[in-house]
Amino acid sequence: PPFNYISVWLFATLLKCNRSEAEFECLTKYRTISHFFRRKLKPGARPLCSKSSVVSPADGTLTFAGPVTSRYLEQVKGIRYCLNKFLGDLDSIGDMNKTVESMEKHEEIDLEDEPDFTDMLDVEGFDEIEIYTTDTSTHFKDFSSREKGAKLLSEIRDFPESYSGIAECSRKSDSVYSDQSLRSIFNDRDCYEILDRRESGDLEPELALLLKYPGNTALYQAVVYLRPSDYHRFHSPTTWTVVKRRHFPGKLYSVSPAIVRKMPGLFHTNERVALLGSWRYGFFSMTAVGATNVGSIVINFDDDLATNAGGQAYSEKEYGRGGVQVAKGEEMGYFNFGSTIVLLFEAPLDFQFSKGGMSSIKVGEGI
Numbered sequence: 001p002p003f004n005y006i007s008v009w010l011f012a013t014l015l016k017c018n019r020s021e022a023e024f025e026c027l028t029k030y031r032t033i034s035h036f037f038r039r040k041l042k043p044g045a046r047p048l049c050s051k052s053s054v055v056s057p058a059d060g061t062l063t064f065a066g067p068v069t070s071r072y073l074e075q076v077k078g079i080r081y082c083l084n085k086f087l088g089d090l091d092s093i094g095d096m097n098k099t100v101e102s103m104e105k106h107e108e109i110d111l112e113d114e115p116d117f118t119d120m121l122d123v124e125g126f127d128e129i130e131i132y133t134t135d136t137s138t139h140f141k142d143f144s145s146r147e148k149g150a151k152l153l154s155e156i157r158d159f160p161e162s163y164s165g166i167a168e169c170s171r172k173s174d175s176v177y178s179d180q181s182l183r184s185i186f187n188d189r190d191c192y193e194i195l196d197r198r199e200s201g202d203l204e205p206e207l208a209l210l211l212k213y214p215g216n217t218a219l220y221q222a223v224v225y226l227r228p229s230d231y232h233r234f235h236s237p238t239t240w241t242v243v244k245r246r247h248f249p250g251k252l253y254s255v256s257p258a259i260v261r262k263m264p265g266l267f268h269t270n271e272r273v274a275l276l277g278s279w280r281y282g283f284f285s286m287t288a289v290g291a292t293n294v295g296s297i298v299i300n301f302d303d304d305l306a307t308n309a310g311g312q313a314y315s316e317k318e319y320g321r322g323g324v325q326v327a328k329g330e331e332m333g334y335f336n337f338g339s340t341i342v343l344l345f346e347a348p349l350d351f352q353f354s355k356g357g358m359s360s361i362k363v364g365e366g367i
Contacts, residue, residue: 008030009027011033011036012027015229021041024039037228037336038336041231046235048328048329049365052366054367055237055329055364055365055367056361056362056366057332057363058226058232059362060224060225060360060361061227061257061360062224062357062359062361062367063075063076063224064221064223065356066221066353066357067218068083068207068218068219068220070207071207073344075266075267076257077357079262079264080264083344084206085265085268087246088246088316090210096276097210097211097212211283212278213346216349217349218347218351219283219345220345220351222343222353224341224343225260226341234288234332234334234363235330235331235332236330236331237286237328237343238284239280239325239327240284241277241278241279241323242275242276242324243277243319245274245305245317246273246276247305247307249271249312249314250272251270252291252308253266253291255267255339255340257358267289267342270289270291271289272288274286275332277324283344284343284344285344288333288339289342290307290308290335291335291340292337297335299332300333329364353367355367
C-alpha cells in the first residue's frame with residue numbers, strides 16, 4: 001500500500017540508511033518498516049577479516065571492549081551490570097564447560113584463515129627471542145630475565161594450546177620465529193591486573209566458573225550497539241559451538257549509549273537471549289539484548305524461541321549432543337529495531353582488542 005511505502009521511504013531517508021548495499025535497493029520491495037529493519041545485504045557486502053580470531057557480530061558502535069576483572073561488567077566505561085544476573089546460573093555453565101570438550105568436533109582450522117598470535121606479541125626488554133616447537137617442547141633463547149615476561153613465556157611452554165600463534169604455527173612449519181616480544185601485554189594496565197589476580201589466586205569465583213583453563217586464560221567482553229539505521233542481522237563472531245540457549249524476559253528500555261550511561265544494570269534488566277558454548281580457547285557466549293520497539297529477537301536455528309510475547313517466564317534449551325556448529329561470519333539471527341550484542345568469551349592472557357570503545361564497526365571487521 002502507498003502508506004507503507006511512504007513510511008519506509010521516510011524512515012530510510014530521515015535515518016540516512018545505506019540503501020545501496022541492501023539486497024533490494026528499491027524500497028517498494030519492503031512491505032513495512034519492520035521488514036526494512038531486517039533487510040539482508042548484497043553478497044560480499046561484509047567481507048570477513050581473516051587476521052582476527054573474533055570479528056564484529058553486527059553493524060554498529062563498539063561501546064566497550066576489554067578484559068573482565070570482576071563479576072561486575074561494564075555496559076560502557078564506568079557503568080556496570082551484574083554477570084550473575086546477566087547470564088543466569090553460572091554453576092551450570094561451569095558444568096557445561098566440563099562436558100563440552102567431548103561434544104565438540106570442530107574441523108582443523110586452516111592457519112591461513114586464523115590469526116597468528118605472534119602479531120600481538122611485542123615485549124620491552126626482549127632483545128632477541130627464538131621460539132620453536134618440537135612435538136610439545138617449546139624452547140626459548142636469549143630472553144631477558146624480566147620476571148613477568150619469563151613467567152608468561154613459561155606458560156607458553158607449559159600450555160601451548162592457548163598460544164596457537166606460536167606453538168601451532170611452529171608445529172606446522174617447523175620454522176623459527178625471531179625478534180618477538182610481549183611489550184603490548186605488560187604496557188596494558190588491565191593485563192597487569194589479570195596477571196596479578198592469577199598470581200595471587202584471587203580470581204573471583206564467578207569468573208573461575210566460566211573459565212575452562214583458569215590460570216592460563218582470562219574472560220573478555222565486547223559490546224556492540226546497533227542504531228535504528230544499522231543493518232539488523234547479526235552474525236557469528238568466530239567459529240564456535242552453541243550448546244545452550246537462555247531466554248530472560250524483561251523490560252525493553254532503550255539501549256542507546258546516552259541511556260546506558262545513566263542506568264546501571266540495564267543489560268541484566270532488559271529482555272535478552274544468551275547463547276552459550278565454546279570455541280578453540282574455552283568458554284564463548286553471545287547475548288542479544290532487546291530494546292525499545294524491538295518486536296522480536298530471532299535465532300535462525302531455534303524455532304522454539306518466542307520473545308517479547310508478554311507474561312513469559314525464563315526458559316532455556318539445550319541443543320543436543322554436539323550442539324550447533326556455527327562458522328565465523330555465518331548469519332545467526334536478527335532484531336526488529338536498534339539493540340545490543342554482548343560477547344563474553346575466554347581467551348589467552350595475551351589476547352588484545354584491536355579497536356577501542358565507541359568505534360564504529362561493521363559485521364566481519366576484526367575487533
